[in-house]
Amino acid sequence: MEKSNIINISDQSSSFIYRSTFNLVKSLGIEEKLSHILTAACLLIATFILLAFIDYLLRFFFNSIVTRLIKKTKSNWDNYLLENKVNVHLSRLILIGISQQLMPWVFVGFPSLITALDKFFTVLMIFAAYGLINGLLKTVRDILRSSRAFLDKPLDSYLQVLQIFLIFVVGTLVVSVLTGNSPWSFLVSLGAASAILMLVFKDTILGFVASIQVSANDSVRVGDWVEMPKYGVDGDVLQINLNNVRIQNWDKTIVTIPTHTLLSDSFKNYRGMQESGGRRMKRAILIKISTIRYLDSRKIENLKKIALLAPYIAQREEEIRKYNRENNIDQGIPVNGRRMTNIGLFRAYIKAYALDNPHIHQKLTMLVRQLAPTEHGLPLELYMFTKGTQWAFFEDVMSDTFDHLFAAIKYFDLEVFELPASDDLRHMLERKMG
Template structure:
């Protein structure tokens, strides 16, 4: 390119005047046109980077610090979230990229091919800077919504990821258009032909997206819910619901990650209903040794009437039994005739009375003590009731206190809790027999 051509072209724009002025001063040294063009571009490039560095320093050191002080003094939270998500950094990056886009291309007027490639590169950088700023704003909106009552349990991360995927698609289309110089519509047409491949590649993402929408619409799982999926080793609180996976922290503090679509394809247990009800179920049995179950004599009944919680029940029950036996003329010389009280029946009535008077047992929920089918381990008496709270520690403490008391009280009813014999029991049972055998052997030796 000759000097006269450069002057004619550069006179059309202010930036070209700067290039022309620099070119003339370097040319005065007596260098060739090519060397002059190279030195002109290098000098202007150094000057441009110096200006950008100064502007960047001013933006980061002065304006940003000023904004940070203002944000920390305000009571609103949205600006704090914007700062946490580096919104100011993304804005400064966008400003610097736009300035570079305006300053750098005129520097390479003497190199049209290089200027064209650099222009495309800077256009792509501007697109990425815009994306980072939009992404920071979206994260700020997410954090604001996450702290509102209406969205506190919604899978906001899934929605954010869907928008991010849409933004990636737009960015990819624009970058393709910049690099090829073709219209974005041509890219969309070719993309439609490859839709089957994209469906296969993004299968998990699509399934996760559908699952996130259905989970949110059906309100089946929320962040903070306690869920249980034994198949995947899940038993804990939901930490996060994303587009592709769900993070659950088990009670042993391990974190399990499962695909989001498994919430639709597999069954799981959600304890939210229990937590919202305010009561947690106790469902545990005491196995009674069947051979210890028997009728009670009048003297034994009189002794059990000393138990305050049981006395009203015994009085009422005695009246019903006497009325029934008198009406049916039952022969009371044999206890099996007519109706009688049993030690296990009174023990069951005592458990009900004890539970009804217990301050930590929910009185407005199901409360009963029932017999299950007898087994080789005795007769199970099952306690079915609910505690007043749902916290794990409270539930376990309450249940333990109740069974501590019942195991100690069962002896007053002349009942035995079934338990398999231990080694000490076998040794005690065999000890007399072994002693007799030992004596017999000694006597035989004497003879």
């Protein structure tokens, strides 16, 4: 290395510092070429000590002073800055910027090395800037997530889209710095590789489109109860990302499915049920058909003692008497005219019981209906809604309702159909043999 190439900026202070240190080292009787190396080493050590001191000051300022001030404030947004390490990324960015300015002072006698170091620190600056911007984006996400208006929005999907864009920008700038070419030339070269990029990022692109459509159509939110039997999904949505959706099933297992399956496959969302304030109770009692019969006056009088049923029986008796009298019905045969049946009064009792039950929603659909008879009897179905959507509450109300009805059915001389058990067959054989 020639002397003319070692010091080429004589009018700058960096050149003065280098020459002074070089003359001091050379005065020790060391040859000129080795003196340049020792000069650079001494200045490098001094620079590292200075940078270590600056790093200590930055850490002390951000981690002690700024952190204490933030913790004293009542707002939450500055706490999110600390959680996402924005202060750490900012201190790194400042330290790298100072280092980039100091390196030419240290290696002023090595122009080619200065160029390489400048590129190196420029790349570090790009990565540090990415870390800072990424931390700020996460902070914005956390601030929006704390707001009720954005609580059920797929904010992670939006963040990941921005992160992918930032990574693309960072990659472009890094390649541009290392090659010395314009970023636009790199982008033009990517056009030829677009087909490969589409193949590599297929799932990401599908997830990005799906996230936008899911958000725009408001088909799924964080916190919704969704069910997809094909994927073993039956639980609450925990997170909607760009690539996948995390769902916690009721057995506390976590299922992860691709986001685009929310568009390609069907699923059931229970949000409407939860917002309505009622959860559907749809279950039938199988009545043994052979126990269905007309009621005589004595049985009707006994059933009038049921407080919930008495008003209905009185009204029906008046309607039946009026109809039979106006139509001159021969009441000697029960099938003539109109009469009350035990199944009809039991159905009326169930309806009255539901209307009197404070845990049954009175403003939503309430039906007690007969379904088509089967070989297992006549299904008498309860179709109504509980006044609450919590799982435990729903199960308690439904169980209490059917506990009561199974116990009350015998007062109507009705029986619930059930297949013969081993005890039934044994008792029947014992009676025949006895």
